[in-house]
Amino acid sequence: MSEPGAPRPTAVVTGASSGIGAATARLLAAWGYRVVCAARRADRVETLAREVDGVPVACDVTDDDAVARLASVAGERVHVLVNNAGGALGLEPVAEADVQRWQQMYDTNVLGTLRVTKALLPALVAAGGDGVVVNVGSIAGLLAYEGGGGYTVAKHGVHVMTETLRLELYDQPVRVTEIAPGMVHTDEFALTRFDGDRERAEQVYAGVPGPLVAEDVADAVVWMATRPAHVNVDLLVLKPRAQAAPHKVHRLPS
Structure with a gap:
């Protein structure tokens, strides 16, 4: 945490409008960061930013101009960048793939x-x-899984x-890390994957005793980001106890 009276270090979180991104923004703010909350849905990041005394930025990460605006708002020094924007669409086999969805x-x-x-790399180096x-x-x-x-x-x-980035920045004062969560029950991930079909989305988690929640992942992300500057957590794999692999999940009988 920052010292009382000192300028707050800056963290940027993309995909901050819900789920893992929103939970991470809240926890980073609790650790004393000035959090730049970025996502496409302006109303949601504005609400979140008010809650955490952060800075909202409406940003579609597929848009160069929007990303340039995000970098401008973030400022000359960025201490933490959480690249969380992403998501899954569909569960079709490769032979029936929707090329447009793959592209998206x-x-x-x-x-x-x-x-x-x-x-943001210049600001991270700075x-x-x-x-x-x-x-x-x-x-x-x-790992791969069918569908x-x-x-x-x-x-x-x-x-x-x-x-690759870690190899290329080995002599730079920036740590490059990755968290790889397994099954995380959030409000929107599966719902987006199945085009708003709530019944199908809920089947993903049906009977699973204790899937991860967004706060579990946020806790791990903030732990990684707040290690001493000489400690790099290359890769942290985080799964619920009930999940041995993407395709092997323990479910209780209904």
Whole structure:
């Protein structure tokens, strides 16, 4: 936490309008950060920013101009960047893939992360050794599962981009980290994946004793970001006890 009276360090969280992003913004604010809350839905990030005494930015990470505005608002020094914007669409097999949906997932998860990281990297370096990037990946970026083709491709891209950036910045005062959550029960992830079909979305979590919640992931993200400056948490895989793999989940009988 920052010292009383000292300027607050700055954290930028994308995808902050709900779920993991909103929970992370709240916890970073509790740790004393000035949180720049970025997401496409302006009304939601404005509400969140008021709650956490942060700064709202309406930002679509697939839009170069919007990302440039985000970098301008964030300022000359950024201590924490949480690349959380992303998501999954559909659960069709590869043979029935919707190319447009695959493109959308790649644009948001991979190229969105790239745009924001590029734009904020000078400010992260300027933080003088305190800069850290936390990319929110997924166990889908480490393992494949049937029906997850487009999402696993995108999250594998995030994973490899994280590894590459770490290699390229090995002599720079910026840490590059990734968290890879498994099943997280949030209000919108599965609902978005299934085009608003709430019954189908709830089936994802049906019978699972204790799936992760957004606050679990936020707690891990903030722990990673607040390690001493010489400590780099390359990859943290976080799953509920009931989930052994993307395709192997314990469910209680209904």
